[in-house]
Amino acid sequence: MPNTKPRTLFDKVWDAHVVEQLPDGTCVLYIDRHLVHEVTSPQAFEGLRMAGRRVRRPEGTIAVVDHNIATDSDRTQPIVEEESRIQVETLEANVREFGVPYFPVTDARQGIVHVIGPEQGISLPGFTIVCGDSHTSTHGAMGALAFGIGTSEVEHVLATQTLLQKPAKNMLVRVDGVLGTGCTAKDIVLAIIGKIGTAGGTGHVIEFGGEAIRALDMAGRLTVCNMSIEAGARAGMIAPDDTTFAYIKGRPFAPLGEAFDHAVAYWRTLAADEGAQYDTVVVLDAAEIAPQVTWGTNPEAVLPITGVVPNPADEADEAKRVQLERMVSYMNLTPGQRLTDLKIDVVFIGSCTNSRIEDIRAAAAVAKGRKVAPGVWALVVPGSGLIKAQAEAEGLDVILKEAGFEWREAGCSMCLGMNPDRLKPGQRSASTSNRNFEGRQGPGGRTHLCSPAMAAAAAVTGHLADVRELV
Amino acid sequence: MQAFTTLTGVAAPLPLANVDTDKIIPARFLKTIKRSGLGVHLFDTLRYDETGAERPEFVLNQPQYRKAEILIAHENFGCGSSREHAPWALLDFGIRCVIAPDFADIFHNNCFKNGILPVRLPREVCDRLIEDAKLGGNARVTVDLERQVVVRPSGEEIPFNIDPFRRGLMLGGLDDIGQTLQHAPAIDSFEGREKSEKPWMPEISGV
Ligand code: SF4
Numbered sequence: 175m176p177n178t179k180p181r182t183l184f185d186k187v188w189d190a191h192v193v194e195q196l197p198d199g200t201c202v203l204y205i206d207r208h209l210v211h212e213v214t215s216p217q218a219f220e221g222l223r224m225a226g227r228r229v230r231r232p233e234g235t236i237a238v239v240d241h242n243i244a245t246d247s248d249r250t251q252p253i254v255e256e257e258s259r260i261q262v263e264t265l266e267a268n269v270r271e272f273g274v275p276y277f278p279v280t281d282a283r284q285g286i287v288h289v290i291g292p293e294q295g296i297s298l299p300g301f302t303i304v305c306g307d308s309h310t311s312t313h314g315a316m317g318a319l320a321f322g323i324g325t326s327e328v329e330h331v332l333a334t335q336t337l338l339q340k341p342a343k344n345m346l347v348r349v350d351g352v353l354g355t356g357c358t359a360k361d362i363v364l365a366i367i368g369k370i371g372t373a374g375g376t377g378h379v380i381e382f383g384g385e386a387i388r389a390l391d392m393a394g395r396l397t398v399c400n401m402s403i404e405a406g407a408r409a410g411m412i413a414p415d416d417t418t419f420a421y422i423k424g425r426p427f428a429p430l431g432e433a434f435d436h437a438v439a440y441w442r443t444l445a446a447d448e449g450a451q452y453d454t455v456v457v458l459d460a461a462e463i464a465p466q467v468t469w470g471t472n473p474e475a476v477l478p479i480t481g482v483v484p485n486p487a488d489e490a491d492e493a494k495r496v497q498l499e500r501m502v503s504y505m506n507l508t509p510g511q512r513l514t515d516l517k518i519d520v521v522f523i524g525s526c527t528n529s530r531i532e533d534i535r536a537a538a539a540v541a542k543g544r545k546v547a548p549g550v551w552a553l554v555v556p557g558s559g560l561i562k563a564q565a566e567a568e569g570l571d572v573i574l575k576e577a578g579f580e581w582r583e584a585g586c587s588m589c590l591g592m593n594p595d596r597l598k599p600g601q602r603s604a605s606t607s608n609r610n611f612e613g614r615q616g617p618g619g620r621t622h623l624c625s626p627a628m629a630a631a632a633a634v635t636g637h638l639a640d641v642r643e644l645v
Numbered sequence: 646m647q648a649f650t651t652l653t654g655v656a657a658p659l660p661l662a663n664v665d666t667d668k669i670i671p672a673r674f675l676k677t678i679k680r681s682g683l684g685v686h687l688f689d690t691l692r693y694d695e696t697g698a699e700r701p702e703f704v705l706n707q708p709q710y711r712k713a714e715i716l717i718a719h720e721n722f723g724c725g726s727s728r729e730h731a732p733w734a735l736l737d738f739g740i741r742c743v744i745a746p747d748f749a750d751i752f753h754n755n756c757f758k759n760g761i762l763p764v765r766l767p768r769e770v771c772d773r774l775i776e777d778a779k780l781g782g783n784a785r786v787t788v789d790l791e792r793q794v795v796v797r798p799s800g801e802e803i804p805f806n807i808d809p810f811r812r813g814l815m816l817g818g819l820d821d822i823g824q825t826l827q828h829a830p831a832i833d834s835f836e837g838r839e840k841s842e843k844p845w846m847p848e849i850s851g852v
Contacts, residue, residue: 193835194828198810202828204835206846214728216678225822231836233848242676257676264678275852296849308727308751322751324729326758334825336832340808372663373721376750406724408750433845440843472663472724493719497662590672590726599695611667611725613690 180447182344183413184379187319187444191302193336203339206301207318208331209287210237210274212265213592214306218329219268229272230335236296237269237276240286244594245555245582249279258593272332285558285584288312288526292396293558295425299414299441304331309526309608311403315395316422317414317444319379322403342408343377346452348384351460356642358536359394360528360606360625362386362458363401364466368476370456375407378454381446382412386460392421393532400527401608404473413445465641467513468610468623470501475610477513479628479640485509504612505620506600513638516622520603521552521633522615523626524582525589528606529557531564533626537579538570540630540644546578547636553580553595555587579633591616604632647760648818649790652741654714656786657704658778664718665725666752670734672726683730684737705738709781715788717774718745722763723752732759742788744795746771757811760818762790764805773797790816 181189193202208231215237222228229235242258253259262279269276277284283294288309291297299317304310306328313320327337347366367374380402387398395412402410412418419438422428429437464478477484486498486509502509507516523529523537537554546552554574556562562584565571571581588595589607591614597603599618606629610621622638631641674686692703699706705713716735722745723731732755735743741761746768748756756763766774777784777798787796790812794802814821839846 194831196810198808200810202825202831204832204839207849213675217680217729220678227822230832233850236849236852261676261678275849277852295847298847306727306729308725310727322727324727324732324751324755324758326729326755330822330825333822334829334832335836336825336828338810338821338825372724373747373749376721376747406721406749427847427849429845429847433847436843436845440845472665493660493662590667592672592675609667609725611665613671614667617671617673617690618695 180449180451182446182450182452183317183381183411183444184319184342184344187300187302188341190300200338200340202336203302204336205304205331206234207291207296207303208235209291209303209305209310210235210328211241211287211305211307212239212261213241214325215268215328216261216264217325218332219272221329222272222332227333229274229332232273232275234335235274237265237274238284238287238290239265239279241586241590241592243279243585245585245587246594249583255594282559282563285561286526286529286586288400289529289557289561292316292392293425293560295422295428298422298428299418300444304337308403309400311407311410312396312400312526314399314402314409314411315392317412317418317441319409319411321409342379343453345375345378345380345407345454345456347380347382347456349382349386349458349460350384351386352389353386353460353463356465356627356645357463358625358627359390359397361463361466362460363398364468364473364476364623365458365463367401367405367473368466369458370405372404372472372474373406375402375405378407379409379411380405380407382410387412388415391532392417393530396530397527401473404608414441465625465628467628467638469505469507469513471504471610471612473608473610473623475501479513479638481513483507483509483511483513514640516602516638518550518604518632518637519601520597521550521629522588522603522605522607523553523629524555524557524587525607526557527608528626529555529561531561533606534561534565534570537626537630538573540627540641541577541579541634542573544577544634546633550633550636552578552633553582553588555582556584558584577634588615590614604629604638646758646818646820649741649760649762649815651787651789651791652714653785653787655710655712655782656715656717656774656778656784657710657713658775659704659716659718660775662719663721663724666723666728666731667725669723669731670728675728675730680733681737683734684739687734687738712739714739715742715744715786716740717771717778718743719771720746720768722748724749727751729755732756732761736761744771744774757815760815762788762815764788764795766795766803766805770803
């Protein structure tokens with residue numbers, strides 16, 4: 175019997191991948207694309223080896239190094255830090271042994287796993303995409319169902335090309351209207367997290383829709399979906415449309431010629447049906463979103479840049495008050511202090527949230543003709559080798575370097591304290607990454623999340639600043 | 646994976662919400678290529694000061710909780726990064742069960758894969774258990790997965806819900822790859838059907 179109930183985008187992609195449904199409702203879900211990196215895979219390959227299993231579908235798998243590698247050094251030289259080197263060498267041995275396609279650090283296509291998937295046409299609409307990394311949600315911007323998994327599940331996908339999963343609930347986040355000047359996709363997603371909270375999406379897959387989302391380019395959509403995990407959602411998705419198809423066309427691993435047309439015809443069927451039901455609906459007005467910046471130690475602790483540090487004493491719930499007090503003290507803030515009065519030591523423009531060419535252009539537009547404030551260490555880390563080359567072809571590196579920014583090789587860099595780029599204890603950063611947890615950018619470091627334009631504004635003024643006053 | 650049937654042990658109170666996986670195990674300890682040995686870095690920044698000395702006020706540094714097997718926390722436990730190093734670190738320390746009002750999805754999944762039982766109980770019940778746990782080493786809590794109850798030191802039994810499929814895997818200590826591979830014929834025919842219905846679907850080749 176045909177299924178006539180109107181379905182959401184998530185429902186359609188899910189249904190198309192159910193291999194089998196077990197009696198209790200758990201599904202064996204087929205996985206089209208498996209992205210692998212050095213940090214969460216060694217124990218998975220080790221498990222395969224111990225059980226005498228092979229990688230079921232190497233041609234649906236791609237491996238890359240990103241988390242561990244230094245971004246300031248000559249890529250042909252061996253990695254200095256021993257444990258990092260061992261992790262990278264372990265991945266290289268594993269991809270060789272199991273026949274998995276791989277972009278090594280010396281390949282121009284190397285970059286952050288969530289940047290290169292879309293860039294190479296590996297992440298496509300209607301696909302199920304997984305990776306041992308929570309920000310796999312990024313790829314949902316392509317109209318895919320993409321989510322992070324743990325290492326045991328990495329092993330499970332390597333061995334079976336499937337996962338055992340139960341369907342998620344559907345949430346629609348609709349952003350109506352038009353964004354104001356100086357506001358970006360990053361501000362939209364921070365405002366969403368501020369509204370629904372870091373656990374607001376738990377158990378749900380979020381579909382982002384509405385005029386303001388439709389108006390975003392692919393870079394912006396990737397930014398929004400990237401941070402859906404920070405709202406606790408299993409995944410974020412955006413229905414594929416002409417913007418998506420234009421982006422995909424001609425990418426190295428995307429379908430070509432006639433195959434592309436067939437693919438587009440299929441991809442057009444993925445949008446939610448008229449009357450599809452969502453378990454939860456949240457609506458925002460883009461016109462009301464000002465440039466956002468986080469002040470505390472989770473992404474929900476976010477405010478418009480015009481705001482002031484909240485006073486924990488105003489919070490009635492005791493547990494929440496204790497948490498706010500801890501945030502204020504960890505971040506070394508004073509209640510009532512204006513956010514624009516916070517002096518910045520480090521500016522980091524990069525990460526799978528905001529390291530695409532459009533992000534670098536936005537930063538360069540603010541940096542142009544200005545200088546990084548004295549005492550501020552500012553670095554720009556492109557998301558892939560190809561983005562770096564593109565930015566250099568456009569002369570953006572020159573603009574940024576003249577302004578006093580450091581220009582780096584591709585990698586995760588200061589998004590997480592796992593490679594040489596780290597905050598020192600007590601340092602305060604403006605960062606375009608996605609997590610401001612205690613110690614995320616280095617033990618004792620204090621992170622303020624914002625958009626690339628806002629980060630560049632902080633770099634040139636030396637404090638958190640309203641980019642609208644600089645454009 | 647070690648089976649989980651019944652566990653009776655010391656419970657450590659950790660009355661914090663949004664305990665993220667960076668807090669459970671900071672990124673700088675993810676460079677291992679093994680699953681074991683992470684227990685010394687569990688809750689590293691909460692547990693040790695800048696010089697590496699133990700912070701005496703942190704719960705797991707207190708003598709009565711050093712052998713805790715159960716952890717009781719507040720909302721949204723395990724949010725953030727997908728790192729399975731978080732349950733590995735808990736397990737390596739000796740924690741086999743975490744009780745909280747709710748858990749972040751990926752962490753929740755990862756616990757089951759490693760024989761750690763995540764138990765969801767309402768906030769006020771967690772708070773009562775935290776009061777029990779504060780009594781220290783004499784207050785032993787039992788988590789009985791077969792009967793699906795938590796037994797307080799007073800003997801009061803608190804029932805909890807759990808996904809029956811996962812309960813079965815935990816009770817049997819089963820490897821779910823082996824389970825899934827029993828469906829290999831269905832996976833084969835799914836792949837065959839996809840190939841014929843979507844011949845345009847590209848593969849990653851010639852890298
Ligand atoms: S850039 Fe940051 S969030 Fe993204 S994959 Fe790397 S470490 Fe994870």
